[in-house]
Amino acid sequence: MVEVANASQAEIDWLVREDASAGEAWVSRCVALGEYLIAREAGEIVGFLRFSRFWGRVPYMDMIRVLPGHRARLLMTSSECDESRPQDWHRRNGFSETGAIELPGLQSVPEVFFIKRIA
Incomplete structure (x- = not known):
């Protein structure tokens, strides 16, 4: 851990x-x-x-x-669903959309998640 x-x-x-x-x-x-x-x-x-x-x-x-040997093989990031420029950047850089969640009371629009597999 x-x-x-x-x-x-x-x-x-x-x-x-x-x-x-x-x-x-x-x-x-x-x-x-x-x-x-x-x-x-x-x-x-x-x-x-x-x-x-x-x-x-x-x-x-x-x-x-x-340090090498302790690095993850998957990156995950997110943006609010109405933020097209950050989402375009993620897609251009090899991230793919993996889902979204709504956070009522915390933000007015859903959060979109992106992942990218790395070597």
């Missing part, structure tokens, strides 16, 4: 090595602000997600890395 948690100071060396383009100062800053999530499997770090916040509030995924 994969466990996901906020990164701590103890993971900074690993993150600096695996997120090499970020640099040590940026990694330390992001860890201090809680902007890294670490994935562990059997106690071993197998990946991370780094995010930031637009305007200090809206989460935005900057980088995701999963």
